[in-house]
Amino acid sequence: MRPRDELRSRLTALCVQRGWPAEEVAVERPNDRARGDWASPVALALARPLRRAPREIASELADALSLDSTRWEEPEVAGAGFLNFRLARPYLQDVVRRLIEEPDGHMRSDRLAGRRINVEFVSSNPTGPLHVGHARNAALGDGIAALFASQGADVTREYYFNDAGRQMDILGASVHARYRQMTEPDFPFPDEGYQGEYIADLAREFAVEHGDAFRDVPLEECLAEFRSFAGERISAGIRADLERFRVSFDVWFNESTLYRDGRTEQTLEELKALGAAYEKDGATWLRATDYGDTEDRVLVKSTGHPTYLLPDLAYHRDKHERGFDQAIDIWGADHHSYAVRMQAGLTALGYPADWLRTVIYQQISLIEDGEEVRLSTRKNRMVTLRELLDDVGVDVTRWFLLMRKGDTHMTFDLDLARRQSDENPVYYVQYAHARLAGVFTRNERPEWDPALAGVPGSLDRLNAEREIDLLRALDDLPDVVADAADALEPHRVTDALEELARRTHLWYHDHRILVDDEHLARARLALARACANALREGLALLGVEAPETM
RNA sequence: GCGCCCAUAGCUCAGCUGGAUAGAGCGACAGCCUCCGGAGCUGUAGGUCAGAGGUUCGAAUCCUCUUGGGCGCACCA
Numbered sequence: 224m225r226p227r228d229e230l231r232s233r234l235t236a237l238c239v240q241r242g243w244p245a246e247e248v249a250v251e252r253p254n255d256r257a258r259g260d261w262a263s264p265v266a267l268a269l270a271r272p273l274r275r276a277p278r279e280i281a282s283e284l285a286d287a288l289s290l291d292s293t294r295w296e297e298p299e300v301a302g303a304g305f306l307n308f309r310l311a312r313p314y315l316q317d318v319v320r321r322l323i324e325e326p327d328g329h330m331r332s333d334r335l336a337g338r339r340i341n342v343e344f345v346s347s348n349p350t351g352p353l354h355v356g357h358a359r360n361a362a363l364g365d366g367i368a369a370l371f372a373s374q375g376a377d378v379t380r381e382y383y384f385n386d387a388g389r390q391m392d393i394l395g396a397s398v399h400a401r402y403r404q405m406t407e408p409d410f411p412f413p414d415e416g417y418q419g420e421y422i423a424d425l426a427r428e429f430a431v432e433h434g435d436a437f438r439d440v441p442l443e444e445c446l447a448e449f450r451s452f453a454g455e456r457i458s459a460g461i462r463a464d465l466e467r468f469r470v471s472f473d474v475w476f477n478e479s480t481l482y483r484d485g486r487t488e489q490t491l492e493e494l495k496a497l498g499a500a501y502e503k504d505g506a507t508w509l510r511a512t513d514y515g516d517t518e519d520r521v522l523v524k525s526t527g528h529p530t531y532l533l534p535d536l537a538y539h540r541d542k543h544e545r546g547f548d549q550a551i552d553i554w555g556a557d558h559h560s561y562a563v564r565m566q567a568g569l570t571a572l573g574y575p576a577d578w579l580r581t582v583i584y585q586q587i588s589l590i591e592d593g594e595e596v597r598l599s600t601r602k603n604r605m606v607t608l609r610e611l612l613d614d615v616g617v618d619v620t621r622w623f624l625l626m627r628k629g630d631t632h633m634t635f636d637l638d639l640a641r642r643q644s645d646e647n648p649v650y651y652v653q654y655a656h657a658r659l660a661g662v663f664t665r666n667e668r669p670e671w672d673p674a675l676a677g678v679p680g681s682l683d684r685l686n687a688e689r690e691i692d693l694l695r696a697l698d699d700l701p702d703v704v705a706d707a708a709d710a711l712e713p714h715r716v717t718d719a720l721e722e723l724a725r726r727t728h729l730w731y732h733d734h735r736i737l738v739d740d741e742h743l744a745r746a747r748l749a750l751a752r753a754c755a756n757a758l759r760e761g762l763a764l765l766g767v768e769a770p771e772t773m
Numbered sequence: 774g775c776g777c778c779c780a781u782a783g784c785u786c787a788g789c790u791g792g793a794u795a796g797a798g799c800g801a802c803a804g805c806c807u808c809c810g811g812a813g814c815u816g817u818a819g820g821u822c823a824g825a826g827g828u829u830c831g832a833a834u835c836c837u838c839u840u841g842g843g844c845g846c847a848c849c850a
Contacts (some may be wrong), residue, residue, distance in 0.1 A: 654810085
């Protein structure tokens with residue numbers, strides 16, 4: 224059992240035993256680590272109901288705990304009545320053994336084993352290349368999926384293509400117009416058409432493939448041709464960009480299949496049967512206000528065509544029927560009101576409130592030449608994921624997009640990213656790994672390498688202050704990853720890895736590893752190996768490489 | 774006008790279910806390589822946590838209002 228969980232359950236048990244009102248005892252990090260590894264303010268909370276001094280309550284709990292001395296030092300009562308707990312040396316030193324014996328298992332857990340979780344993300348329409356906003360979506364979605372997987376969940380990464388809507392027609396018409404303009408410069412461009420340069424590129428590709436065959440064909444007769452050509456090319460580009468970004472999907476779901484199988488109608492019928500849908504003004508409405516939305520929403524327009532909402536509800540109903548215990552959707556802030564109506568629809572269908580969890584991330588503002596760049600697929604200015612990867616690379620892009628929590632309005636300074644990319648913290652973390660790796664590649668005592676010799680018996684020689692700090696940073700990681708998974712917040716992992724890298728650099732700077740004292744040297748080599756393993760596992764979790772040399 | 778999100782050091786951001794003197798990186802200034810990798814390390818300066826009330830033993834964190842910013846308010850997708 225993890226130390227924090229041990230404290231929580233022991234303290235809770237003691238309170239229950241005494242009949243004290245404590246359903247769940249808080250165990251948290253002291254804000255100053257010098258106070259201890261964990262702390263509980265439980266005595267402060269109990270002071271009033273028990274009408275006793277908090278320090279007195281804390282002392283009673285401390286005396287009653289009788290913790291295992293190989294894991295814990297004696298608890299302390301401090302301040303107004305805090306209980307402070309410090310992990311014992313043998314426990315901390317043992318983290319090195321665990322990291323060497325199971326190099327890729329330190330941050331893994333099986334607490335979500337058997338849970339089937341669907342993470343749907345990106346899901347960009349195939350009407351244009353992925354831009355930096357989609358990149359944030361991709362990084363977050365993939366990071367969250369990886370976090371769940373690390374906790375033992377059975378994770379499916381899924382991409383939903385809206386390939387059935389009017390946007391695809393506009394795309395086809397846009398490419399068609401550019402194609403015609405190659406020979407007729409005055410050919411009209413659709414009012415709502417996509418302006419990007421990539422449309423003209425697609426038109427040229429179309430011309431290479433089909434020549435003049437469609438020069439004189441009216442749009443009505445060849446729209447399907449242009450639509451599918453453009454859609455397929457763009458989809459292929461999206462897949463290629465994502466693959467390069469190290470994001471791979473298990474399921475590519477096409478909206479069009481929902482209509483083919485009649486699942487939109489089934490969903491509509493079910494909503495009607497449940498009394499959650501009604502007719503008004505010739506349209507069919509969802510009673511979204513009954514489930515927390517600010518107004519009711521149209522499911523089927525008076526024209527008889529469904530809105531976006533109905534197929535999306537059908538799609539999530541499909542996920543539910545495929546047996547997922549939980550669905551996670553990653554959406555940009557421009558969809559936040561949409562998340563509310565989705566939740567309303569799913570609640571109406573009878574799903575538990577937390578079956579769908581939506582992660583709403585805020586827009587990225589791009590700064591280039593000191594000015595804000597407005598992002599738009601329709602207009603011709605955007606920064607694509609591909610350009611971003613060309614400029615700063617996969618590792619920097621992923622790290623940068625993951626290191627901030629989703630609800631910050633982040634700014635991405637392109638000039639800074641391009642010009643001063645060595646200042647990015649990802650290099651700091653990667654360098655820590657490369658430095659440690661260097662110790663082993665240049666090791667003049669290969670026989671002391673724990674990879675060959677096994678875990679040394681001299682781990683109790685790791686007692687320098689910076690060694691203990693480093694051991695603590697290593698032992699923190701499993702809790703950080705577990706909490707990050709529960710909170711859907713990958714940035715907690717980047718923070719923890721930066722902290723680990725900092726501790727690694729500090730230790731490396733102050734202490735020589737290959738000292739003459741064989742027992743100490745073996746212990747330090749083991750610590751170096753343990754740190755390298757932890758850095759590698761943590762970086763891998765985030766889809767970032769851990770280079771041996773830089 | 775209504776709804777959602779945000780406001781913490783010069784800049785970019787952390788601060789985990791409210792807890793004990795508010796942190797990091799970058800930037801600025803001053804230092805450290807005879808030594809396993811200096812993409813490193815050490816030190817200094819820099820904050821009325823947007824403002825005002827409230828709840829609480831305790832508030833950057835919860836509630837209300839105000840100010841400022843982003844996003845959304847379609848029988849578009």
